[in-house]
Amino acid sequence: MPDERWNELFAALRSNRDRAILALGISNAARASELLGVRGVDVDWGDQLVRVERKGSQAEQWLPSSPESFIWLRLYQSEGPPLDPQAPLWWTLRRRDHGEGLAYQPMNYEALRAVFRRANALLGTNWSMHDLRHTAALRMARDKRLTLRDVQTILGHAHLSTTADIYLVEEEEQVIARVQEYLADREERAKHPVSPTAVASGYEASDLAVLFGGAQA
Structure with a gap:
């Protein structure tokens, strides 16, 4: 109600x-x-x-x-x-x-x-x-x-x-809004990829290349 x-x-x-x-x-x-x-x-x-x-x-x-x-x-x-x-x-x-x-x-x-x-x-x-x-x-x-x-x-x-089955429900509009926010966030991250060195400063470049699928050291 x-x-x-x-x-x-x-x-x-x-x-x-x-x-x-x-x-x-x-x-x-x-x-x-x-x-x-x-x-x-x-x-x-x-x-x-x-x-x-x-x-x-x-x-x-x-x-x-x-x-x-x-x-x-x-x-x-x-x-x-x-x-x-x-x-x-x-x-x-x-x-x-x-x-x-x-x-x-x-x-x-x-x-x-x-x-x-x-x-x-x-x-x-x-x-x-x-x-x-x-x-x-x-x-x-x-x-x-x-x-x-x-x-x-x-x-x-x-x-x-019993409580979970009946009352752990979500309003459809709230679910849609959260999923739309999630999808928009993914799209924004795809436009601006983060380089490995930006998130892992202090590591050797050769080690990061191996970790992220680059050429083997």
Whole structure:
């Protein structure tokens, strides 16, 4: 997802809850089910970490998240019901079964999909939480400060090869630009060949002649 598309999607969101959960998703690459399972006790405000239960392995893992996502999370919490540390972090207002008005209920996957449906209908797009995870992973994989092992750890992949196969991809335009630069450089060097003595001063001319295919000494 290009940055400008992300900005459009974020601007289309209607609540601080939605902004918080999507901002977390695009910064820490957690899966939808993993973020929906976060409880109040799973948020480390001081170190800006969120603990998730990994899909598949069920292992718990702390994920670093962006300062911006924590700002939206704080704004969301200031609006909602008092938070029990052991209760789910994400809530939604739903009408009671017997027509007794609205009540807070834990946010489920269908409610999260509805967030995207509303935004997509407004924008004419088809974004999903998986797009946020994929975008976050590509951003990390293309940052020279992070190793592929770093990215694997954040994504929760069991095997490094899985991360490499999916995210060690290059944009075609970048590949073409680098190859064109390489070819142009080769052509320029061919116009101005470097003599052996220019790169090997201090050596005997007869030795260089042998090394570079000249007459035998």
